[in-house]
Amino acid sequence: MSNEGVLVGDSPTIKHYIEPREYLNHVEESRREGLAGGGVSVTGGVVSGEVASSWYSAGCSSLYCQVHKILNPKTLVIDVGSDTYTRVDVNVWKGLLPLNLELNLPDSSLRVIDFNVKGSGLLSAWVRVRGGSRRRLVLKFNLPKGRASYIGVSEECGGCLGERAVILESSRTLRVEEFIRVESSSFKGKNIVIAEDGSILDWETRGVAGGDSPLLHLHGLAVSVGGSTTALRGVVAVDKHSRRGSIVYGLDSIQLNGRSLMQPKLEVYTGEVEEARHYARNVRFTADQIFYLSSRGLSTREAYVLLLTGLAKTGVEDPGISFLLEDVFRQVLLKLGLPG
């Protein structure tokens, strides 16, 4: 599923995103191969049950989400343990694995949940986060080369103060849909997505802020490496009856020989809004910046890492999440290889 060949020309109407019909073909091919075995194993948490799924987000209307509904997977309920770190291994060696995961957070402590996808089969997964009225959460996803896949993430934050970061590394065509609803509460999110090996990573967010004084601040950082394409897009809206809301939707992109597509849409249905702003920009480092840091004793590589990890922390308030993001992002960058 490559978008090479459609990027020529200068018509404003060219489309660069994943073609849903191609995804359908992948689903059909994978179904013919059968359901993937291996399933899910959890370390640091407990699978407390398996329930029928009926909790899809109201915004679940895309073809990807509809396909996921038709596949009708059961929901695995994972009670996250007292440890900071929970590892969820998802085995999709071949074929198709439809999966719903419900994460129950016990308290407000910082939690890191690491999803490791193994195998090259098609994954169609939904992750729902519940509990933890003052949740602090880092979700890590790692998807190796393989069939095009789909991940949905939903967060509902009513009367809570939440902060969440996602760091997602993918070498396959991947569509992610994120649904966030904030009702008279506060939610801050940071999504770092890294597309590698010529893949396409298409992340769409739908965020709604409602009620009294809601706060919804979403920041994204896309890194496209080696001919890959990242697309960060979505709509963040303030409800008609919301009052004194604050919404921020900001996207940064770093292109390391890759393509970047950004669409941060903002919808404001009321004049009773405290703050509503968005931005999108690509980040390039100048020779002056590198020279300055070099003159302070840093190597070129260290200078790049310092600047890039600074971006990873933009929009993150919680020191624990900030430290974790910096650390994980640094490791990813070093693995990818940087100038110098």
Add this chain to the structure above:
Amino acid sequence: MKRFRERGTTGWCEDMSLGIENITLEEIPEVSYKHRLEITGRVSRSLVEEISRVKKEPEWMRNLRLRALEFFEKARTPQWIPFIEKIDLDEITSLYVKPDVEKTEKWEDLPEEVRKIYEKLKLPESYARYLAGLTSVLDSESVFVGVKEYLRSLGVVMIPMEEAVVKYPNLVREYFSRVFPYTDHKFAALHYALWSGGVFVYVPKNVRVAYPVEAFFFVGREMEGQFEHSLIVADEGSEIVFIEGCSAPRLRKESFHDGMVEIYAHKASKVSFVTVQNWSRNIVNFNNKRAIAEEGATVDWVEGSIGSKFTVTYPSTILRGEGSSTTSTVMSISRGGVVKDTGSKVIHAAPRTTSRVTSKSIVADGGVSIYRGLVQVNKGSKGSASYVECESLILDEKSQSHTYPIVHLLEDDASVGHEASTVKLDEDQVFYLMSRGLRRNEAVSTIIHGFIRDVLKKLPFEFAVMMSRVLDAEFGEYGGVG
């Protein structure tokens, strides 16, 4: 002769009095004048052929219309356009209206009732004072075409579009529908099938036109369609400023405007295109505007969107030549249920190209403001830079403001930034200003002027004065009400 001096990004003639401030801000009451010919009915092959026959067009143009019609019939209505379901093209019954007026170069030759309309709009005065050329389109045909000796002596061609099709077939064929093909969308195809009126401007090599030229469009009746086509070709090293004015009387039912502007800016040329859109509140306004800029060329758009019931317009530039640049300054006012879907699109298709988009919108009384923009940097457009800035001011709870930017970066050696914000009327600021002795409406007016100041600074002085008056007229009473 007055001195020509570049100013800012608009390349404006600073010390000329443009007189745009003379444009009437109020809606013109109902007008009445005779019509010679009217083609009515649904959009069909026979109707399109009839328009082409009446215009005595060459076969290539007739065929182009028919191909466009075919595309129009097949193309899907773009569903992303807000309130598109409320637009019923079948309600627009008059698709070609020729007024009973002979085209003239002298105002006094126009019938009295038509002349009075233009006098109310102060067009004769503007033409006399500062314009090098003026084409005035009434309904579907040009009725006044004035080209001053100054413009003729420079070798500039400025004639009605249908005349150009006959007089300069090779030139028109080379550029017509090249910048904005009918295959782009349904309403572009509709335009090409039904186009009538408009102006063709050709500026020869290295000619710098020191005085602006203007095309003015007037829709006189309800349930009428206007589909004018303007084509501007600036040859190498040339410069021109083009003003587009639009107006309509107060109508009881809707009328439909689906105009098009194509600009081809050759190497090192500079085209500034200024729109003062002041349609009455019954006009559904689709305005397709696109430019191609070759090496080192500059295209500047200024879009002042004041009137209409519903406007969709995104001035766009394709930066095809190395080192070409574009600016787009968009200002829109949406009040009382008016929907303004405006923005700007830029395709960076060559190295070292630059663009800057500034958009300011004010919404009140249930108005809806939408910014829809695109910045695309194609592969190979190394060293390109773009910056987009848009702000909306919402004056009450009933109004809405949406921003839909698209950034496509297919080249990693480029710098692109977009930022936007929506702010409400700050009651603390109003209170502070009232505590200094201002009445509420004065305080609100001061805040609005402050909000729009950044854009006004970029506009030619006279345009800024006019916009300032529009703001006072539109929102002067708002403070008192709110």
